[in-house]
Each structure stands twice: as C-alpha cells, then as structure tokens.
Amino acid sequence: MQDRLLAALAPYRSAVDYLEIRLERGESSSVSFRGPRLEAIDRSFDLAGGIRACHRGGWSFVTFSDLGELESRVAEAVSQAKLVGRETTQLAAVEAVEATVRAELGRDPRGVSLGEKRDLLAHYNQLLLEADPRIQTTTAGLTDRFRTVWFVNTTGTVLEQERLDVTGRFGVVARDGGTIRQGFESVHSRSDFGALVGIEARVLSAVERALRQLEATPIKAGRYTAVLDPYLAGVFIHEAFGHLSEADFIYENPRMQQLLQLGKPIAAPQLNVVDDGTVAGQPGTLAYDDEGVPTRRKYLIKDGILTERLHNRETAGKLGEAPTGNARALGGTYPPIVRMTNTGILAGDTPFEEMIAGIDEGVYAVRMLGGQTNGEMFTFAAAEGFMIRGGQIAEPVSDITLTGNVFETLKDIEAIGCDQVWLSGGCGKGGQSPLAVAVGGPHLRIGKVVVGGR
Template sequence: MPSLLVDAKNLLCDLIARYRSQVDYLAIRLEEAEGTDIFLRGDKIETLSQGISIGGQVRACYKGGWGFASFNQLSTLKERVEEAIAAARIVGDEETILAPVDPVQDIVKLPLTGTDPRKIPLSDKKALCDRYTEILRSVDKRITTTSVLYSDSAQRIFLATSEDTMLEQSWVDMEMRFAATARNGDTVQTGRETTGSRKAYEDLTNLDAQIRSAGQRAVDALALPPVKGNTYTVVIDPILTGLFVHEAFGHLSEADMAYENPDLLEVMTLGRRFGPRELQIFDGALPPGHRGSYFYDDEGTPATTTQLIKDGVLVGRLHSRETAGKLGEEPTGNARCLNYHFPPLVRMTNTWIERGNTPVKDLFTDIKEGVYARNWLGGMTNGEMFTFSAGEAWMIRNGEIAEPVRDVTLSGNVFTTLADIEALGDDFYWDESGGCGKGGQSGLPVGCGGPSLRIRNVVVGGEAG
C-alpha cells in the first residue's frame, strides 16, 4: 500500500498547529484503501475491478457549527482546511459541546487469522465466483437467474486532531453475496445468502453447502403453499434475531436520531421497560474478530461494549462525542464513516441479544398454531415499525414443526414486539453478513447476533386467511 499517509504525518501536524486557534475543534483524517470488486450476473461479468484510493477529510467545529471538506489530492489540503473552518464559522452560533475523551497516540492493526485477500490473485477470486455461480445454476433447471458478488477492502487511516490525538489504524474486510431466482410459470422465488469476514480469505472459500442451500430453497419454495396471513406466535432463528435487533432496535438506539427527534427521545427514556427481565441487548466494537470490531472509532474514541437494555430496561444508547456531550452521557465510540467522502455518524458496530435459558426445542411447546421463520430475504424499517421477509418458514402445529410455507413476512412495532418476547433460546449465532446503511453511507460492515426467540402476537403476511 502507498506510504503517502505516513509521509503526510508532519504536514497534518503542521496544519493542526497553524489553524487550531481559529476553531473549537479540528480533525484531519487521511485514508489509503485498496480493494477488489467482482459481480457476476449469470455468465455476465458486470464488475471486475481492483483499485487504490487515497484521500482525506477535514472536520472543523466552531460554536456548535460543523464544517466538512473532503479531498483526494494532498496538495490541496491547506485549502480544504480553510474551507472547513470557514463553513464552521458561518453556521456556528451556539456552543460547541463535545464529550471529553483522552488524547490518543497509537498505531493499531486489526489482526488477520488467515490469508490476506491482497495476496490472492484477481484470477483466483474470479474463479471462486465462477465456481459458486456454477453451484447455484446446477441445483435445478428452474433456476433462471443467479448473482454472485465478491468484495474485499483494506483500509488504513491516520487521524490527527487539535486535541493532540495522533492515531493510525488499519484493517481488512471481505464480503460475498449470493442469490438464485427460480421460476415455475408465474411463480417466482428467490434464495439468498450473505457472508463476510475481517479475519481470513479462507472464510470465503468453503461455502459450497451454504450456496447450494440458497439455490435449493428457491426451487423448493416454488411448490410450497403461501402462509395464511394472521397474527401468530412466532419462533425466529438467531439470524432473524440479529436482523431484528440491528434494524428494528439498533437504529433507534443511535443517539443522533433521538437527539434530533424529541418525540423519539421521550420514547427512548433511560429507565423505561421494553421487554422481559431476561432480555439483554448490547452493541460494541470491543469484542474482537467481528465485522463491526475496531480499536478506535473515527473520532479517536476507544471502542467499548455498551449495554442498551439490561433486564428488559433501557439503560444506554450509542454516541458520538457530540451527542454524548449534548445529552450529558458518556461517549461510546460509535462515530463511524464509510470512507473519507463522508463525515462520521453515530453507527452501530456489533449488535446482539444475549442468549437466554430456554432450550430451543422448548420454544415450540404449547404453540397450537404458529410460524417458525429462519434466515432472511430482505426487510425495511420506518421509525419504530418494521417488516422482514423470512428466507424459509414452517407452520408450528401443536408444539411441533409442521409443513413448510412461503411468502412469510413479519411486521410490527419494535417496542410492542420487544414486550411480546416470551422466551429466549439457549443458542447463539453471530451473523457477519451485515452491510449497514445510513445517511447515504451504505455498506458499512457490522455484526449481528442473538439466540432464537419466541414472540407472541406477530403479524405474519401472506394470503388472506
């Protein structure tokens, strides 16, 4: 990777020293990134690229107003600093409130446990995608469309601030996504799988069974009856639990959303009960080895583990230094940006529900008629409302898993749904497939986890009953 970042270290320090007196806070972040992107739709190559990018950003704060400028030529850095400062001084008319953090002087690298993808030839990565495409297509002749996406990215950042933080941090991230669409007349069904890693290229090379399962699910669903729409007691698997806790609850825990929305801030009052006493929800970049893990966020705040719900009660939320300062709470190290084009926002890292005590088989006990849902096809949230599509599902009859069904969507209000959790399984699974979107920054790596859950009164969409 180029060494411009290191060579520019003295320049950043000089500029910080020269301009720090003009604003309340000044930060310069440089970034070097290199990566590979491959996207195959059937036999067609839609993307096949390797690239290196070098750039940076300047953030300045004056009387509570923020100025931001990004650049990809170091020769223009002085001008960008002056632009960010000018913008901040134009809009600032209140008070700069940033929760205090200790200055950091550190060099850190997220460790790999296996092969660095940068050591793998592009031809080998393309061959891997070809092999997975062939696996999807070979499942059944009714599979009409396949897609395989591969991406890897190595990032190295240097952060210097007017508070004497000088931080260098680097990591490697990898992701693959697969989809197969099967058709029988007017009936169309899709199976999907996604996986990711910050540990080793080998984590992407032995996915044959997982990929074949995606294709088989699409084919099998063609012959399944649609679920009858109704309100059911539902059991969801750990992957859906991870999706639920991230999408439906995690975003509401991001303090910038609450601070900017007084009604939501009132709803998300610390000390309010949201679920059963067994419910524990966490977010944090501190647990190692996950896709949302790091040592410091993009403001130089050390990674933490933040408990959001303790014994069913809301006890915490996720912060940048600004939201923590304005709400009088501690910063949590959740200010993240996708790359140098964007300013840091309050973002989740690894979000999970702690495992419970109920054996998974007992989650089904006494359910006369319900639905068991696994994996996911997609989903959307709108404030506190959510809708998720299950990757596969079965009816539950008299406490037993019965016939499979298709077109299962789960909808509800997140606060009502948390309160309706009846039991938490004693299993747990980390899903490393997440690419989170917020504020125009899509694809930020995150981790999600949790146990199987039993939830009453879930609206399940399908054919009218």
C-alpha cells in the same frame, strides 16, 4: 503520514473549537458474475480524506483527494465552521490516544491474483447454475478491501488503523411456472481470504432456500406465536430498535426522548441487547471510532431496562451522557455519524426444541428478505419459514411478513434461545450505505405477532 496531517492541523489549534483530519488509503478488488456472464473484474487503489471543524456549535466538512490540496482544504473547513457557528460547542470530553491498530491477517487477499479470484467465483457460480433446472439466474460476487485510516484531531488523538474486509455474496432466482423465489448467502471475514475457499455447501444453501420457498404455500394471515431464527432476531433488533437508540435521532425527536428515557422498563425482563464494537472478527468491530473514541460493549437493554444509547461526541456532550465510540464514516470522504457496530440480543436459556414445544399453531420465520421501519412501527419479510404445529416444525410456508410496534413487541418476547450467533450485515443511514455491521441473536419466541400472508 500522521506527521503530515499534524502539520496541516497545527496552525489552527486555537482557531476553532475542534478540528480533525481523517485520511483513508484503500486497496480493493472485486469480481462478479450475473448468470453465466462475468460481469466485472477489477482492482483499484484510492486515497481520499475528510476534514471536520466545529466552532461555536457549527460544523463544516470538507473532502480532499490529493494530499497537495490538504493545507488549503483545512483552511476552508476552518473558515466554513466559523461562518455557521452561532451557539456553544458541546463535545463530550475524551482522552487523547496515540495508537496503531494493525489488521490481523490470515491469507492476505492482496497477494491473490485476480485470475485466482475469478476462477474461484466461476466455480461457485457454476455450482449455483447447475444445482437445479429451476434455477433461472444467479448473482455472485467476491470483494476484498484493505484500508488504512489515519486520524488526527485537536484533542491530541493520533491514530493509524488498518482493516480488512473479505466478502462473498451468492444469490439465485428459482422459477416454477409463475412462481419466482430468491435465495441468498454471504460469507464475510475480517482477516482471511481463505474464508472464501471450500465453502461449496454454504454457497449451495442459497439454492436450497429458494427451492424450499418454491414448494411452500403462502401463509394464512393472522396473529401467531412467532419464532424468529437468530438472523431475523438480529435484524429485528438492529432495524426496529438499534436505529432508535442512535442518539442523533433521539436528540431531534421529543416523542422518542420521552419513550426512550434511560432506566425505563422497555422489554421482557429477560432481554439483554448490546452494541459491541469489541467482538473479535466481526464486521462492526473497531478499536477506535471515526472520532478517535475507543469502542466498547454497551447494554442498550439490560434485564429489560433501557440502559444506554449510541453516541458520537456531540450527542453525548449535548445529552450529558458518556461517549460510546459510535461515530462511523463509510469512507474517507464521508463525515462520521452515529452508527451501530455489532448489535445483538444476548443468549438466554431456552433450547430451540423447548421454545417450539408449547406452540400449538405458530410460525418459524427464517432470515430476512427485506423490510422497513417507520418510527416505532416495523414490517419485515422473512426469507423463508415453516408452520409450527403441535410443538413441531411442519410444512414450509411463504410470504411471511411480520408487522408490529417495536415497544409492544419487545414486551411480547416470551423466550430467548441459548444459541446466540453473530452474522454479517450492511446498514444504511444518511446516504452512507452499506456500512459493515454485525447483527446477532439467539432464537426468539414472540407472542401474538401480526403475520401477513399473500
């Protein structure tokens, strides 16, 4: 396949400053239930790609879904880029690579029948439906996607990369009188359908979460010392800080360029934040990004100092910084844009018991239900939470929203747990959602957080 793509590229090697062809072949299946009803069950194959050309700083992006039209589409991309280019192309130099990256496979979902997938999911869905009379409805889904991506460009890079994603998602709605609560759980693997087998306890944790929230009382609004669980800490750093680290955003925003000068103390001195595409088996892990640049571990914050940011080749070239391998596309027909991979806070040295021991009255916020950011401001709703009283976890509370300014909050971090974990997540940007990423964190203690109640 690479030869076919290279042949299509060849006539234009010196016609434009840069040209790439990316082709994705996918094989997917999905099964879903809503309440007791089987909502969808399907298996699909797809083949589609995108061509990007850059000339005098102007970009074009053209998609194709039939290899028969490849040559004409490449010609179209080249002529479009020439029409828009008015400046100078600035792409960070990278070494050409030729590589094949195979997916590591445990039990390959392509060898599992749709019937077996349906029966497995029906079993989990039944557990959720029957777990408690207060469960009103459920959503449950299993999806798997195996893809092969071929990539060639005029830099000389020739890649073939495979990846597998296997995901199970489970949700319930619980009701008691007029109170309605939700609970979720998801399981993800990059290599093994077997990761979805025998996970009854994890599936049922969605029910436990919803029921705990039904029994919780709304938190009284105020400023509290807050302890975030690893998942919420990870989502916080992804949403509130990670997106600000994406250099396309910084490049377009003079105020952020000033706030985000490399070398500047930006957080509590014990804080380390990485974006790391090399963590084994995580959703955001990839050998080469969608511009053929190898991924690596970047310290966005090292010992409280702003150290690196996330680049594609163009933002790295324009800002005069090293490329980071953060150009990612949702699929063959999407252009690569600056994205995160696995983004998280590294472990500190404080055990959880010690972290809450000194808190007279505080809140322990667990997982995330939803949230939004606006520049440096954020608001997150925790999925559940508990009061901390006298250094102990106390009664469950609901309606916890955490609001703040990310730069102030990073400096208000008081303690970092020794219990870092990675969890799968989905990221949305520029109409490309959900992109597979991981968020990571240890427990985190933050002083003086504005907590809204009902």
